[in-house]
Amino acid sequence: MIRNLTISAICLAVSLCLLSGISTAADTYKIGIVTPTLSASEDEFRGAVRTSEKHPGMIKHITLPDNFSEEQETAITQILGLGDDPEVKAIVICAGYSGILPAIQKIKEKRPEMLVITAPIWDDPDMMAKYVDLALDTDWVQRGISIPTKAQQMGARTFIHYSFPTHMAKEVLAKRRDMMKTTCGKLGMQFVEVTTPDPTTGAGPSPMLQFLQEDIPRQIARYGKDTAIFGTNCPMQDVIIAKALELKFIMPEQCCPTPTQGYPAAMELEITKEDAGNFDKINATIKEKAAAAGMTGRLSTWPVPVGYFFPEFSTELAIETIEGRTKDFDTAELKKTAKTVAGVDVAFNRMKPELDNYYLIIMDSIIY
Amino acid sequence: MNAPRQHIPQLVIALFLALMMGGAIWLKIPLSWVINDALVRLAMNGVLVLSLVPMLNAGIGINFGLPVAVVAGLLGMCLTVNWKMTGLTGFVAAVLMAAVIAVIFGSVFGRILNRVRGREEITATFIGFSFIPLTNFFWATAPFTNPAMLWPIGGKGMRPTIGLKSSFAKILNDFLPLEIGPFVIPCGLLLFFACSCLLVHLFFRSATGKAMQAVGENEGYARLCGIDIDWMRQLATILSTVIGAVGICVYAQSYGFIELYDAPMMLAFPAASALLIGGSIAGRTSVLNVIIGTFLFHTMYILSGPLANDLLVPEMAEIFRLLLTNGVILFAMLHAGGRNGKPCPAM
Numbered sequence: 001m002i003r004n005l006t007i008s009a010i011c012l013a014v015s016l017c018l019l020s021g022i023s024t025a026a027d028t029y030k031i032g033i034v035t036p037t038l039s040a041s042e043d044e045f046r047g048a049v050r051t052s053e054k055h056p057g058m059i060k061h062i063t064l065p066d067n068f069s070e071e072q073e074t075a076i077t078q079i080l081g082l083g084d085d086p087e088v089k090a091i092v093i094c095a096g097y098s099g100i101l102p103a104i105q106k107i108k109e110k111r112p113e114m115l116v117i118t119a120p121i122w123d124d125p126d127m128m129a130k131y132v133d134l135a136l137d138t139d140w141v142q143r144g145i146s147i148p149t150k151a152q153q154m155g156a157r158t159f160i161h162y163s164f165p166t167h168m169a170k171e172v173l174a175k176r177r178d179m180m181k182t183t184c185g186k187l188g189m190q191f192v193e194v195t196t197p198d199p200t201t202g203a204g205p206s207p208m209l210q211f212l213q214e215d216i217p218r219q220i221a222r223y224g225k226d227t228a229i230f231g232t233n234c235p236m237q238d239v240i241i242a243k244a245l246e247l248k249f250i251m252p253e254q255c256c257p258t259p260t261q262g263y264p265a266a267m268e269l270e271i272t273k274e275d276a277g278n279f280d281k282i283n284a285t286i287k288e289k290a291a292a293a294g295m296t297g298r299l300s301t302w303p304v305p306v307g308y309f310f311p312e313f314s315t316e317l318a319i320e321t322i323e324g325r326t327k328d329f330d331t332a333e334l335k336k337t338a339k340t341v342a343g344v345d346v347a348f349n350r351m352k353p354e355l356d357n358y359y360l361i362i363m364d365s366i367i368y
Numbered sequence: 369m370n371a372p373r374q375h376i377p378q379l380v381i382a383l384f385l386a387l388m389m390g391g392a393i394w395l396k397i398p399l400s401w402v403i404n405d406a407l408v409r410l411a412m413n414g415v416l417v418l419s420l421v422p423m424l425n426a427g428i429g430i431n432f433g434l435p436v437a438v439v440a441g442l443l444g445m446c447l448t449v450n451w452k453m454t455g456l457t458g459f460v461a462a463v464l465m466a467a468v469i470a471v472i473f474g475s476v477f478g479r480i481l482n483r484v485r486g487r488e489e490i491t492a493t494f495i496g497f498s499f500i501p502l503t504n505f506f507w508a509t510a511p512f513t514n515p516a517m518l519w520p521i522g523g524k525g526m527r528p529t530i531g532l533k534s535s536f537a538k539i540l541n542d543f544l545p546l547e548i549g550p551f552v553i554p555c556g557l558l559l560f561f562a563c564s565c566l567l568v569h570l571f572f573r574s575a576t577g578k579a580m581q582a583v584g585e586n587e588g589y590a591r592l593c594g595i596d597i598d599w600m601r602q603l604a605t606i607l608s609t610v611i612g613a614v615g616i617c618v619y620a621q622s623y624g625f626i627e628l629y630d631a632p633m634m635l636a637f638p639a640a641s642a643l644l645i646g647g648s649i650a651g652r653t654s655v656l657n658v659i660i661g662t663f664l665f666h667t668m669y670i671l672s673g674p675l676a677n678d679l680l681v682p683e684m685a686e687i688f689r690l691l692l693t694n695g696v697i698l699f700a701m702l703h704a705g706g707r708n709g710k711p712c713p714a715m
Contacts, residue, residue, distance in 0.1 A: 204634030276523025
């Protein structure tokens with residue numbers, strides 16, 4: 001009798017412990033964030049680190065292999081590892097790679113309730129919309145309208161587009177160039193397309209950068225100071241902004257709009273350890289330097305890098321959904337959260353009219 | 369018979385340049401722009417091209433490990449920028465520090481190359497390629513403190529590009545500029561390049577220089593003459609590394625930025641192309657080859673861009689320029705016949 005009672009007591013205690021464990025898991029959950037490594041992309045990595053600091057103990061941050069294209073299997077295994085963790089209730093993938101969708105498909109087969117937000121990955125949009133709860137990306141093509149429009153508002157009469165054959169062979173970039181050309185035509189601005197030496201043809205980016213240094217003064221001598229210059233390649237931005245400070249032309253936006261591209265090197269921004277990542281402070285410093293160079297109103301960008309914004313924004317959306325504060329991702333809801341995270345308005349456009357969970361964003365600009 | 373044929377690559381490029389120059393005049397592209405830019409580019413890239421000469425003359429081949437030298441130069445510059453040394457003092461300090469670091473790097477590099485005789489060029493290429501990831505790690509973690517050099521978001525590690533405007537950007541370019549009408553001759557920059565060329569030329573006139581050349585031309589004969597082959601080869605590597613490190617300082621001050629991380633990876637290739645176009649032959653490369661090659665190679669870049677854009681055939685120009693440059697390099701290599709090969713009898 002006593003023996004039976006003891007066994008029952010032990011069983012009861014074990015089940016209570018198990019139950020309490022389950023209930024703890026239901027209260028405390030985790031969100032997995034997947035980003036490239038620091039050396040592959042600083043913005044996404046730091047964005048995830050910042051989110052982890054904002055929600056201590058709640059974020060499981062993993063990084064993909066540096067050499068993603070050659071180690072795709074490792075990347076998929078890492079993401080599946082997140083799906084195997086019962087505490088993880090949502091996965092946010094900010095990677096900007098193609099080939100991650102198979103991992104999401106496998107996770108969704110095993111755990112259909114798992115919330116998956118991609119910001120962005122670059123697989124087939126229709127397939128992504130089927131498996132992913134919410135897909136986000138920058139509206140690259142729409143920038144073909146927004147950039148020349150902003151340039152005109154900043155006083156530009158000519159718009160110069162610097163690029164090279166390898167970039168113009170990419171559909172999205174070629175489409176954006178065409179949109180820029182059409183928009184310039186509509187706005188009565190002259191559109192000038194200049195091809196630079198190709199940085200992918202063996203000698204690296206240095207011939208391209210040397211060409212830019214020599215060609216920008218020629219173009220400004222030809223078209224005057226009210227010219228907006230846009231370059232499609234990241235290393236170009238240092239030279240374009242440095243030359244803008246010297247020759248006083250307009251720089252409406254970089255290829256990847258952020259205060260941390262081009263500005264820090266061209267303006268030699270001194271950002272102390274305490275101010276690192278503080279975008280209000282970084283933007284204020286740029287504004288000051290622009291004013292000192294007599295360039296107020298002639299330099300612009302997005303106030304926060306998209307790569308830095310996406311991890312935090314997506315995590316906030318995941319938290320709201322898991323905690324039942326929001327049920328579906330409608331644009332009003334997205335805009336509200338985006339404004340809280342970015343501090344400026346963010347526009348959301350559907351990738352395709354029929355897809356209600358794939359949005360492309362454009363952020364409001366800051367003009368220094 | 370051989371001499372005029374030897375100059376075919378230079379003649380082909382010069383002819384192409386003359387054609388482009390004609391095109392530029394026809395399209396009303398001001399000649400002053402082309403000449404001003406060509407002079408800057410000659411001196412800006414010339415020292416890097418010059419750095420290949422000692423190793424070529426010592427028979428080690430083209431220094432595809434130039435990134436090693438470049439990293440030494442970058443380190444020297446980063447240290448001076450970190451200590452906020454500006455102006456001429458900053459530049460001189462950067463060059464001196466770069467040279468000291470280059471001596472250390474060069475002696476290790478030379479030792480490795482001495483162990484892989486006959487496969488120096490491919491080994492040097494891989495040393496260059498593997499050295500870059502290692503330095504990437506260093507740049508990301510090095511305890512530099514100048515806030516104008518650190519990542520703007522993380523606040524630790526070096527930015528990929530560091531502006532030199534407040535340190536020593538264009539210190540040589542703007543030193544003693546001579547303005548003649550629309551032409552601006554960067555005397556300071558050209559003088560620095562000329563001095564570097566003169567020093568290398570004088571070195572190869574000295575006994576050590578001649579011994580080095582003897583090693584490059586005939587190792588067996590040099591050994592019989594009592595020359596320490598390994599030391600000569602190591603000295604050539606150290607010299608090349610030091611000149612390369614100084615070269616990147618000249619390049620960076622003219623460009624206005626220090627470029628870290630992967631930027632030095634491909635720098636050896638345009639330098640090697642320029643030298644081959646200049647008519648370099650292993651064991652007998654002179655300073656004149658450097659000047660002619662750098663001038664032809666870079667002036668081609670200067671002219672092809674604006675010309676192609678004005679003619680609205682940008683893609684064609686890029687293809688044509690690459691075809692011609694690489695074709696001429698191949699021709700130059702065939703003509704040289706490799707270190708142990710014979711020049712083609714038909715040539």
